[in-house]
Amino acid sequence: MVQTGEDVFSVKMDTAEKRVHAFVRVKPTADFAQDVIKFGRDNKSIDIYIKKDAKKGVVNNRRTDWSFRLDGVLHNASQDLAYETVAEKLVSEALNGYNGTIMCYGQTGAGKTYTMTGATADYKHRGIIPRAIQQVLKATTRCVDRFITVRVSYLEIYNETLFDLLSTMTSSRTGDAQMAVVDCPQGVYVKGLSIHTVSHEEDALNLLFEGETNRVIAEHALNKNSSRSHCIFTIYIESRFRVFSDVKHVTSKINLIDLAGSERLSKTGSEGQVLKEATYINKSLSFLEQIVIALGDPKRDHIPFRQSKLTHVLKDSLGGNCNTVLVANICGEAVHVEETLSSLRFATRMKWITTEPVINETCDAEWMVKTLEKEIVFLKRELAMHDSLVNRSLVTYDPLTEIQIADIKSQVQKYLEGSIDEIDIVNIRQVQEVFKQFKLLVSQQEQEVEARLRSKYALIDKNDFAAVAAAQKAGLVDVDGLVVGEMDGQDSGTEAAPFSSKHGEKKTKPRKTKEQGTKEGIGTSLSGKELDALLQSKSQVMNSTKDLDAKEGARNQDAANVDAQPSQAAPVRDSQKPSSPPPKPVAFEQFKKECGSEINRIFKENKSILLARKKRSSTVEQRLNLIKHEMEGIKEALGAQRQERWQQGEYVDEKGQIIIDEEEFLLIMKLKDLKKEYRSDYAELQDLKAEIQYCQHLVDQCRNKLVSEFEIWYNESFLIPKDVQDTLKPGGNIRPGMIPINRVMCLEKDAQDRFERMQKETLPACPDSVSFYNAKMKADQKHAYARTMSSLEQMRKKPGLLTAATKNKPLWFLHIS
Numbered sequence: 001m002v003q004t005g006e007d008v009f010s011v012k013m014d015t016a017e018k019r020v021h022a023f024v025r026v027k028p029t030a031d032f033a034q035d036v037i038k039f040g041r042d043n044k045s046i047d048i049y050i051k052k053d054a055k056k057g058v059v060n061n062r063r064t065d066w067s068f069r070l071d072g073v074l075h076n077a078s079q080d081l082a083y084e085t086v087a088e089k090l091v092s093e094a095l096n097g098y099n100g101t102i103m104c105y106g107q108t109g110a111g112k113t114y115t116m117t118g119a120t121a122d123y124k125h126r127g128i129i130p131r132a133i134q135q136v137l138k139a140t141t142r143c144v145d146r147f148i149t150v151r152v153s154y155l156e157i158y159n160e161t162l163f164d165l166l167s168t169m170t171s172s173r174t175g176d177a178q179m180a181v182v183d184c185p186q187g188v189y190v191k192g193l194s195i196h197t198v199s200h201e202e203d204a205l206n207l208l209f210e211g212e213t214n215r216v217i218a219e220h221a222l223n224k225n226s227s228r229s230h231c232i233f234t235i236y237i238e239s240r241f242r243v244f245s246d247v248k249h250v251t252s253k254i255n256l257i258d259l260a261g262s263e264r265l266s267k268t269g270s271e272g273q274v275l276k277e278a279t280y281i282n283k284s285l286s287f288l289e290q291i292v293i294a295l296g297d298p299k300r301d302h303i304p305f306r307q308s309k310l311t312h313v314l315k316d317s318l319g320g321n322c323n324t325v326l327v328a329n330i331c332g333e334a335v336h337v338e339e340t341l342s343s344l345r346f347a348t349r350m351k352w353i354t355t356e357p358v359i360n361e362t363c364d365a366e367w368m369v370k371t372l373e374k375e376i377v378f379l380k381r382e383l384a385m386h387d388s389l390v391n392r393s394l395v396t397y398d399p400l401t402e403i404q405i406a407d408i409k410s411q412v413q414k415y416l417e418g419s420i421d422e423i424d425i426v427n428i429r430q431v432q433e434v435f436k437q438f439k440l441l442v443s444q445q446e447q448e449v450e451a452r453l454r455s456k457y458a459l460i461d462k463n464d465f466a467a468v469a470a471a472q473k474a475g476l477v478d479v480d481g482l483v484v485g486e487m488d489g490q491d492s493g494t495e496a497a498p499f500s501s502k503h504g505e506k507k508t509k510p511r512k513t514k515e516q517g518t519k520e521g522i523g524t525s526l527s528g529k530e531l532d533a534l535l536q537s538k539s540q541v542m543n544s545t546k547d548l549d550a551k552e553g554a555r556n557q558d559a560a561n562v563d564a565q566p567s568q569a570a571p572v573r574d575s576q577k578p579s580s581p582p583p584k585p586v587a588f589e590q591f592k593k594e595c596g597s598e599i600n601r602i603f604k605e606n607k608s609i610l611l612a613r614k615k616r617s618s619t620v621e622q623r624l625n626l627i628k629h630e631m632e633g634i635k636e637a638l639g640a641q642r643q644e645r646w647q648q649g650e651y652v653d654e655k656g657q658i659i660i661d662e663e664e665f666l667l668i669m670k671l672k673d674l675k676k677e678y679r680s681d682y683a684e685l686q687d688l689k690a691e692i693q694y695c696q697h698l699v700d701q702c703r704n705k706l707v708s709e710f711e712i713w714y715n716e717s718f719l720i721p722k723d724v725q726d727t728l729k730p731g732g733n734i735r736p737g738m739i740p741i742n743r744v745m746c747l748e749k750d751a752q753d754r755f756e757r758m759q760k761e762t763l764p765a766c767p768d769s770v771s772f773y774n775a776k777m778k779a780d781q782k783h784a785y786a787r788t789m790s791s792l793e794q795m796r797k798k799p800g801l802l803t804a805a806t807k808n809k810p811l812w813f814l815h816i817s
Contacts, residue, residue: 018355020324022347023086025074026332027111033334043073048341068344070328070351079118082327083131090254090323091135094237095148097250097359101257101317102128105346106329107339108261108268109222115327116233116258117212120776123769129233129256130772133204136235136254140199143239151236152204153195154211157309158229159280164194165211165231181312188315195236205775208233213779218277220268228277230284230310231258247367251360255317259285259310264339284310289346295319296352323357326350400429412437581718591710599709603702610695617688620681627678634671638664 024046026037038047048066074082090100104112118127133152140148154165162179179192198204216228233256240249260281263270270278287307294300295318305315317324328347330340380397400408412434414420425431460467581587592600641664651659660668 018323018357020326020350020353020355021071022326022328022351023072023074024068024070024328024330024344024347025077025082025111025115026330027109028076029332031334032332033337036334036337037332037340039073039075043075044071045069046073046344048337048344050337066341066344068348070344070347079125079127079131082115083128086325086327087128087132088135090325091132093323093357094235094252094254095136095139095239097239097252097361098357099252099254099316099320099322099360101255101314101322101324102327103255103257103259103314103317103324104327104329105259106261106343107331107336108220108226108263110261110329110331110339110343112261112327112329113225113227113258115329116256117208120209120212120779123772126772129208130205132235132254132256133208134201134771136237137198137201137204145242147240147242149197149238149240150199150204151195151197151238152207153190153193153234153236154207155190155193155232155234155313156211156215156229157231157284157313158216159277160284160309162190162193162309163214163229164192165214166194166196166207181309183315187321188313190313201771202774205771206778209775209779216277218274220263220270220274222263222268227258227260228274228281230260230281232256232313233258248361248363251362255314255322257314257317259288262339262342284308287311288314289349291318292346292349292353296349319353319355321358321360322355324350324353324355397427397429400433404430405433408433409437412441416441581714584714587714587718588710591713592706595713596706596709599702599706603699603706606695606698606702610692610699613688613692613695617685617692620685620688624678624681624685627674627681631671631674631678634667634674638667638671641667 026032036049038049040046046068048068050064052062052064072085074085077085087102090102094100102116104116106112114125114127116127117129119125136150140150152166156163156165162181164179179190182189182191196207198207211231211233215231217225218228220226235254235256237252237254238249239251241247262282262285263278265275265278268274268278287304288311290307291303291305291311291314294303303319305311311318316322326347328343330336330343383397408423408430411420411423415423423434425434460471582590641660645660645664653659
């Protein structure tokens, strides 16, 4: 339900209640069990026969036959016949102001989605939704006496979570926290669900096909393309009569509901996520059946619509202000006879539900204002006549004049001064004016008190820490905010005056009370220089704070504009496209200064860090070489010392250890220190080589990122036409520029060629299919585009760029999407 804020008056269609219509559609199959399922001659009854199981013995009281009477049975029926039987009348009544609902119910794989949406490959096999769109929009063009506005929405309920299939945001399957089912006097509506205005059939079909691509489907044993969610496609119709367009208008909506199929896990063999989805589906359908049973029982006072999101959304469609039609889809095989019986029982229970459809006439607010103004004039005349009958001729009900207001003001002032004891009042307007004058006088007194306080005291907000610190540093106030000492030879014993931003705050004693609040002030008679210093300090803090807030606000606003309005940037850039694309070297320099400035900065930063690491490595290598040469010299000197000692004879102590001279001992200690230094420098060199290899990888990655982003920007800015970009409408992290330009243009060309061939084959026999095939061509373009981008999406999931930041923490991780 769309809330307009206007009063709604409803006119009943008839005095008798209407019951829900229920139809059965049998899925065509080669294994149809003719001996199990039989149809009546009037195509309104269906009989089920099951043979008794001989294995259970002679005594078997299990029921073997059932008979169901419905509004119609569709067996081997075309899509045209199905729409004429089920939906055509309901849509026609919706154009006149009656709400309508068509619901497909049945087991998985029974043909619910085919009935509701149809097959997009062939115009003749389109379902109820495309045909309803065509009927509504054709009526808008043919209608002469009314202006008709059509809008659509597409809601999905997946695992008890609401999703908007037509949302412009990226689909994430996490649900929208802002979407909720809300009850209001006009009915139930989904808060946060986007509603799109359409004026042509092709626009509505584009939205339908786009929503279909966002639905959740999965495969199991009974259905390769099983819908895993309940979907509700809603058409909102608003009609304004050309003659009385300023008085009232009629609103209605058509809910076209494709329920997910009930599943028997023993037959589908579902596991994992599919099993979880099946649990949610069966649970919500069980709640739906409980609601149907409760609505069919006239003794039930409470209907538990809030048990699930599905039943809450369908509150208006079940037993409310709505024409409701159910299509029970069943399978004809004998193996599915139990599911068929369950679906037929549900359809029979739906027929027990009664509805009261009414025309929704919404009165225009401006017309209501004019009507009420006329009524006010009439009531004033009635009051004047009543006053004259009771001799109250002086009473007036018109707005007060300036003279009357001045007289009341004078009486209020005299009353406050004590000159008079009463104020003359004869009507409500004078009472209101008296209170208004009292309020003005109180406000004036507050302003005067505040002005006197400001002239006598310098008021400082205690939350302004800079000003308080300056006052404490000058010795004017203590830690508690009280005045201390004397200033300029004057006694500073004046009490501290609490200050609040509200008017009327009076001077009190220095002690704190519960009424002082969190914001207080410090008051004192300051000298001129000190007062100027305090005011200057406060103004500097305020200015700096305002500058920071302004900068932060500007950044937030820029970010919000980029996120919330991505479609506005494209036209600007597109309008600046030159007639011929510039050379790539020139465009590359422009890109590095504009869109690629951040990536270019990271690239230069990584490159400078790489050069610094290489320079440091070269220095360490040189130092290692010097240490190595010095160690070799010491080793040669030690060898000469040992040779000389061997020739002259070695001296030993009492323990038999060789005694060496001081010079040889110093050489040995120096060699030991040099080895230790060599090992330390060698370890540093190994770390530097690892960092150089790592930084080289970062530089290469940044270079590749810069080049790839430039190619994307160049394609989007100068090569890909705007209409192609608008048609593709990419999601996720993939942009149109990421696809090779020859592939993008081939997508458009291939789809156009297929469409032209289809026109030659189909359109001469069926000219109404132009909008359908136009929407199908655009959907095919999006699907081809999505298939091309699937490999690129996997590449985008790799880690982002890395760069170096500080010396203490040389490397940090940066994502660039």
